[in-house]
Amino acid sequence: MSGRVLLGLALAALAAAPAVLPPFFVYLLALVLVTGLLATSLNLVLGYGGLYQFHHGVFYGIGAYTAAVGITRLGWPAWLAFLVGPLAAGLAGLVIGFFCVRLSRLYFGMLQLSLGSFVWIVALRWYPVTGGDNGIHGIPLPPVLQTLPGAYALVAGAVVASLAALWAVVRSPFGLTLQAIRDNPQRSEVMGVDVRAHQLAAIVLAAFFAGVAGVLYVALERSVFPSMLFWVLSLEILVMCLLGGWFTFSGPLVGAAVVVGLRTLAGRYTEYWTLVLGVLLILLIFFLPEGIMGHLQQRWNAHRAPSARPATAGDVRG
């Protein structure tokens, strides 16, 4: 099918990129992949789970910081640090999620925002371990990862594998139940589904994959920064999901590509790049609420056959 062909083409392009593109664009592509994985992991709870995950960046930061601290302060080998990072992020997801899932939507988001801010403050203040506002730089990695092609290969491979895993989760019975809960929590409850357990599991999974994105960031940049845990980044990831379309699987990836690309290009020509992002966001909310991929999908469906989905998917759930 055409979906398969597209997927194959995308994979081939990813594999060919380092040979074809100038080094800076290889780096940029790797950054898009890392950010895209981060946004896709958020979408598991946001788009598929319907939860107000307002501070997803915290898990990204925890994954990255765990790896960085493990390597530089504890002398772990890189593979161990890259394994423990996502696990630590998943554990943080379990703890924060445990407190949040008991609450209604807005309280869920606000409590997560405040709990996440503590993690951020710890990273910002605990100088001997986290390097405070400096972060940690020049993290030593095995020589093969210190080259751009090496780092790119790891990032591309891990992102593709993680996206495949997330796709499997979304299509699994667990993923379908999660979407059923999103659409009608009361009915799911009546049908004997443990709503909170499903939501908590989704948060832990999403946190784990955000942690994977975090350690990949370390592999790519060999640095970590406290701003990775700041709430502004978390809102930016939300914007990526909205931009790409949060009812599609590929939407967040597309949103991440647009935001990272715009930031790099607009940052070159204007210091008012946040103004550009803000205006774009407002326009999007009014004129393209289903996001880029959501819009394309709708047109595709309308073209082929009448769809069962409501035309304004972004509007129906309040």
Next chain:
Amino acid sequence: MDAAAVLGQLVVGLSRAMILFIVSAGLTLILGVLRVPNVFHGSLYMLGAFVAWTVAEAVGPHPAGLWLALAAAPLVTAAVGLVLERLLLSRLYYREHLMLILFTFGVMLVLNDLVKLLWGPTYRSLVPPPSLQGAVTLLGVALPKFNLVLLVAGPLVGVGLWLFTHRTRAGRIARAAATDRDMVAVLGVDVSRVFGMAFALGCFLAGLGGALVAPTTSITLGMDHSLLIDSFLIVIVGGLGNLWGALAGSLLFGITQSVGLLVWPQFAVAFPYAVTAAVLLVRPTGLLRSAW
């Protein structure tokens, strides 16, 4: 540690708590009535401070300048809020709730860059009139005279808000809408207009906070950041949408910090956050009953 020292620090902390209260009362009002955590609340606070500076500069050294600035700045931010609400935000009320939140984030990005465009990156100082310069010694503590203005302004705003929510029709409707908005709509009240008014009032308070803080600190880009986080935490600790919760949270914040300085100065900065965390772990929905 003598009692006078503690009392002195208490007074100092109280004046800080008043600013926090004024700003977070506005935030919690919008949150209670519209159920929107207004992310650009901090930007309006900053805008209020810059407008106050501009007005005070335009009037010159005359003492009336400061009072004019204190009056003008909140009116400007209320107008900005009202226009944004009527033109844009009100069209989103029937939409996915997350859209409202992201909309306010978009406005925050735009407003902050607009402030930079209009006032530039340098910081500004608003010098209070001579009668309010310098400090008074109170309980052995040097307290800036202007902080006395804050100590009066806080309770005034509190009383004003109480009168509004309990003695006026619009206020009662707003309060009812915060508890059960569907019921209010069924009663045939134009909820949308009440929403607009509550939003403008919330924005008014953000600007008032900014104007009141202007003479005590440097007016800079980025002054919204730490305040926004603090007032969000205060609102959560107090109970979303609860005005008196905002007061309780502000007092908790301002006083733990200033008195914490006497106990453990090196880590006083973390005190308010530690207290917030403790409260939330015991009572995840805040100290006082949330409005819904």
Next chain:
Amino acid sequence: MVGRRWSVLLLVGALAAASAVGAAAAPAFRFDRNIKVGVVDTYSGPPAVFGNDALNGFKLALQEINRDGVHGARIEFVTRDEKFSPEIGLSMARELVLQERVDVLVGTINSATALAISAFAREQRVPFIVWISKSEKITGAKGHRYVFSTGENTAMAGKALAEAMARRGYARFWLAAEDYEYGHAITNSFWRFMKRAKPESALVGQTWWRTGEPDLVPYLTQILQARPQAVFFGTGGAGMANVMRTMQVIGFAQRIPSAIHTAIDVTVLRPLGAAAPEGVFGTTDYLYYYPETPANRKFVQDFQAAYGSPPGFPAFHGYITGYFVAEAYRKARSLDRDRFVEALEGLRIPTPMGEVEMRGCDHQAVLPIIFGVTRRDPRFPHLVAGDPTILPGRDVMPTCEDIRRERERAQ
């Protein structure tokens, strides 16, 4: 053994031969392309005031240099705004090196960004000149072959202030600082040198507040109640304004002697105007009105003509950075990055503050430190440094041996 007269003759002969060769070769050698400098600094938000000042100084130097060029080449530059975020700064530096292919990186006001870019520069073997941020780690513990500093650092300022306070006999201190890289660096340095200058110095207590803390009254009143003999403040950049203004309002410096690096600096005192406190001890490495040497006067005149206001310390750093880059390429006669690094090591250039050397062992410019106390002066619209004294750079810098040990410890 050769007689003394012979050795003099030999030396003169050698010099003559060398200059003849130089004179013959110099016009023949030309660079085949222009030199490209990539500037990463903060151009938005409050710290942009410093970033723009440094850039103006740099531009002025390039105007002068490009009149004749460097071996036929012009020095060009591109700027990138890091928005005071090390994350953005690092990604901008990467773009400048990989995409714009700049020869030299220059920046930034943010110590955290400087350290992040420094790690990247080391990996890419690109020279990186730090011109405003003052963390001593940059050329100290985290220094390496490719990083240079053309600004004074926290080790120098801390030592100068500590010795001045020790001379005044203060021994019981309170340390109050902003909780970020620069605040920690300057406070640690001050206290380290205070203990060295006066071993009986005692710490009454310390306070840390977060950057951008709007209300410092509770912090300052608490220190007044603790009654130390003197206070050291570790605040910088935009955070200076709030401390200085709060000190003025509650009459802090009149009650307890206070020392702050950059307290006498024009970039701090000018925007504060009448809200600046008198009687604060401070240091800086550049003042446009002192010393009144012909070189300084000319720089101030040219700068004022070009940009409408007198230069602050970042402009001075930007200006000498331009000349260090030009002179190093003139000496290296090669666009090779390693040749540039070697040429810059130990280079001496004339500056508005007299001759300045780029020390070979740690790549730190040997800059003088000016000490003074803030004072009103009817001739100026802002407060000035009263009783200024100049401490030569070599007296306040850590020795090469100190640096070597620090780097070993950091390994």
